[in-house]
Amino acid sequence: MKNQNLFNLLLPLNTEQLNYLNKLDSSCSNIQRAWLSGYFWKSANQISDSCTADTDRSNINNSLITIISASQTGNAKSLSQRLHEYLNKHNKKNRLINAIDYKFKKIQNEKILILIISTQGEGEPPEEAISLYKFIISKKAPNLKNLCYSIFSLGDKSYNFFCQAGKDFDKRFKELGATSLIDRFDADIEYEDAYNKWSENLLKSINNQNQHAQSFFTSSNKKNQSADLTDSFSRKNPAKAVVLANQKITGRNSIKDVYHIEIDINNLNIKYKPGDAVGIWYKNDPQLVNKIIKFCSIDSLDKVNIKNKIITIFDALTNHFELTNNTKDIVKNYVNITKNKILQNIISDEIHLEDYIANTPFIKMIHDYPEKMSSTQLLSFLRPLTPRLYSISSSQAETPNEIHITVGVIKKVISGCVYLGGSSGYLSQSLKVDDIVKIFIETNNNFRLPENPDIPIIMISSGTGIAPFRAFMQQRDNDCAKGKNWIFFGNPNFTEDFLYQIEWQQYINKGLITNMNVAWSRDQENKLYVQDKIQEHSKEIWSWIQEGAVIYICGNASNMAKDVEKTLLNIISKNGNMNLENSEEFLNDLRLNKRYKRDVY
Ligand SMILES: Cc1cc2nc3c(=O)[nH]c(=O)nc-3n(C[C@H](O)[C@H](O)[C@H](O)COP(=O)(O)OP(=O)(O)OC[C@H]3O[C@@H](n4cnc5c(N)ncnc54)[C@H](O)[C@@H]3O)c2cc1C
Ligand SMILES: Cc1cc2nc3c(=O)[nH]c(=O)nc-3n(C[C@H](O)[C@H](O)[C@H](O)COP(=O)(O)O)c2cc1C
Missing domain, CATH: 1.20.990.10 (NADPH-cytochrome p450 Reductase; Chain A, domain 3)
Structure with a gap:
């Protein structure tokens, strides 16, 4: 066997199986091993996926309308759910699917496709729609001349690339021969009225399609997989929770102000999972x-x-x-x-x-x-106030009645005056212990721990991006999960910015955290970032990938996440002997197999 880690993972095999595997292993190239790891991982961890695939196929045949929800912070998700219910109410059989679960290679079988999509990053599709997007813009995208589609595009006019993801899909669908049912709508943050109008027009247009499509039936759709665990409170009906603790956790000399906040959810019947975020309705100063x-x-x-x-x-x-x-x-x-x-x-x-x-x-x-x-x-x-999301940094397995968050204060100094972010300013400066804060849970099924607790995970973060990984570690600790855990964390200075340092040390001592690498960007003359640490461990990361590890990235979208992705592609290319195109395909396959997950903002 190549190393002890691999051996540990193989322990559940009997001698005969182990011999088979050894034989196969010795005859394989690195690329074949990597392919096999994905193959086995998928059959072990995603049995439900094959069920989805079957359901998917039959649904395409029986249902004429597919609604794809492509969302990052929940707006497109809730509108998709509403459209699903609205069409059902009007006897239009439809199926609702999250972009990440959509089998896009069969898109040419669709009759009517409705895409509700937000734009993230700098004009990019939300994380869960990236594979679909890459496929659609690629040469592999099929002819869509039989497809009728409609797009409701969510964005924010304060960004340079307003509703870009929706625009890109629209343009490409047209290029591929699809027919637009009604014009795409590009909605700003106040999308309620626009959505109502668009959905009414869409229904009318679908009715007009009746002569082409034989009939529409009301479906007995199974509940959308991403349905909220918490149905009593929502963005529109937030819970009023009490603040238990609010403490600055960066040092006095830090260039960053980060606060750890604990919120009491006792008696509120709120359920969340590691990976979820909490929405905060803040108040202006x-x-x-x-x-x-x-x-x-x-x-x-x-x-x-x-x-x-x-x-x-x-x-x-x-x-x-x-x-x-x-x-x-x-x-x-x-x-x-x-x-x-x-x-x-x-x-x-x-x-x-x-x-x-x-x-x-x-x-x-x-x-x-x-x-x-x-x-x-x-x-x-003025624009209406919108809630801000914060990754939850606790697990209910550890603190059933609490939500913890890790808030970095947005602070700009212009001509000597300090300007604080609306929400981060409120959370850090105004909100005191015993105060009431209005909250709701924003579920994120695309950023979950693997169901199989034996699967190794690699967590990459900078700054407050560490938050969900604290929740992950609390969960795995409570579950006595055997899977290995590797954390990469970057921040400016060791003495000032080592968020939750004592907790990580305890987890390392316990053996829960197997590897931890930190990058302190300003502790030496030359800047050092988390991607540099990843590059240093290129071989070991590749070996974890071969063992079936899931990779998570959380934190800054514009710099860290992009640089880390480039480094990962480099590691794949070097260790797997692949050119850039194949490395990208490899990473995309990891994404599709739910082994490469990002929660970046
Ligand atoms: C899914 C998700 C999870 C998140 N998790 C966390 C988390 O765990 N911890 C955390 O601290 N934040 C997190 N955020 C970011 C958080 O939601 C807010 O965007 C952030 O706190 C800034 O909001 P604000 O109201 O304080 O600033 P605003 O009032 O919105 O902004 C004030 C000014 O600062 C600018 N600005 C806003 N954000 C930044 C930035 N990051 N860098 C530079 N300038 C900026 C704005 O353009 C504006 O000019 C998350 C965001 C998402 C979408
Ligand atoms: C990190 C971040 C980046 C964003 N980038 C863009 C952008 O480039 N263009 C745009 O029109 N909207 C942008 N938005 C706004 C979102 O598209 C908008 O808030 C939308 O309603 C979110 O929908 P969702 O909750 O379904 O993801 C961005 C929002 C966030 C949080």
């Missing part, structure tokens, strides 16, 4: 609200109508509107009201405007160019 009211010369007791309730402008700005994100539209609307010449100049040049919003919080803009206006005028260009 009262000082910030007062400044805005002052710069706009508004009376703080002025009354406004919000969702058919009459409340003060102070209350409205505190609880219902985003005040910490500036956008192009906000600046343009502000100019419409103020007619300010300097701002007019800025909005006339798109690049200048982009640079301006990146460096000018809303409060700074109205401080620099104050203007008297009515409450209604002010609210007309």
Whole structure:
């Protein structure tokens, strides 16, 4: 046997089986071994998958409408569920499937495909739709001339690549010969009315298709796999929970402020799993609200109508509107009201405007160019407040009545003034022990521990990306899981930023954490990152992959996750003797086999 780890995994085999395996092993190349590891892993861990495949096939034949939910933070998921119920109510047989479970190689068998998709990262599809996306844009994508489709695309106008994922799918479906049932809708963060209108139009259009499709039947659809464990509380109906602890866990000299927060969920009947996130409905800082009211010369007791309730402008700005994100539209609307010449100049040049919003919080803009206006005028260009998600850093196996989160404070210093993020500022500065916080669980079935506790896992993170891995380790500790655990963690300084250091040390002493590698970016002259540590252990990582390890990445989407992915491709290419294209295919296969999972933000 090659090493002790492999031997341990093989222990459940009898002598005859072991001999067979030894024989096979000695005759295989590295690539063949890697392929076999995936093959065996899949048959051991994903028996349910083959059931899905069968169901999938029969469903395509019996059901004329497929709804694909491609979501990262739950919005597209909840709209897909609503569409599923809406079509059922109108006797339109349909099946709802998450993008990650969708057998895209049979997409040409579809009749009507509805895609509800958000955009993530910088114009990218959500994690669960990446394999589908890669397939659709590839040369392997089939002709879709028999397909009718419709796309509801979710995004946020404050991002440069607004609704890009939906746009990309739409363009490609057309190129492949598919016919659009109704035009794609690109929805901003206030998508409720747009969705209602779009779904009504969609139904009408499906009705018009009746002559092509023989009949639609009401289906007895099985419950969507990703149905929430917690059905009593939701984004719209959050639970009111009490704060048990709120503590800064980075050192005094750290360049980062990270807080560990514990929330009491006793008596709330809330269930969550490691990998899930908690949604927080935050409140804006009262000082910030007062400044805005002052710069706009508004009376703080002025009354406004919000969702058919009459409340003060102070209350409205505190609880219902985003005040910490500036956008192009906000600046343009502000100019419409103020007619300010300097701002007019800025909005006339798109690049200048982009640079301006990146460096000018809303409060700074109205401080620099104050203007008297009515409450209604002010609210007309502000965006509704949206909850923020935080990966849960605890497991209910360890603390059944608590939710822990690990919050990094977003802090910008501009011209000597400090500007805090809306939610992270609230959680770190305002929220005290015994305060009430409004929360809901956002399930994430794409970021789960393997069902088989013997499977090794590799967890890669930087900063607060460590949060879900604390939950993973608590769960595996309580389950007495035998699978090996390897953590890679990166942050600026060892003495200031080693989040949960004592807990990791205890897990290492216990033997739960098998390997832990840390990268302190600023502890030496040259910057050192988590991907450098991964590269250093190239051979061992490859060997874990061959043993069937699941790889998880959590944390910063724009830098860390991209650099780590490049490094993983490099490791695959080098150790598996593959070119870049084959390495990408290999990694994509790991993704499809639920062995490469990312939760990045
Ligand atoms: C699935 C998921 C899980 C998450 N888990 C965690 C977690 O465990 N811990 C955690 O701390 N956060 C986590 N986040 C991020 C979190 O939801 C918020 O986005 C973050 O706290 C910033 O929100 P805010 O209201 O404080 O800042 P905002 O008020 O939204 O932003 C204020 C200003 O800072 C900018 N900004 C926002 N975020 C960043 C950033 N990361 N870097 C630089 N500038 C930024 C904005 O563009 C804006 O100009 C997660 C996000 C997702 C989607
Ligand atoms: C980390 C992150 C990156 C995002 N990037 C984009 C983007 O590039 N373009 C865009 O239009 N929206 C972007 N959004 C906004 C989301 O698409 C929007 O919030 C959407 O409603 C989320 O839907 P979901 O919950 O189904 O994922 C981003 C959101 C997050 C959290």
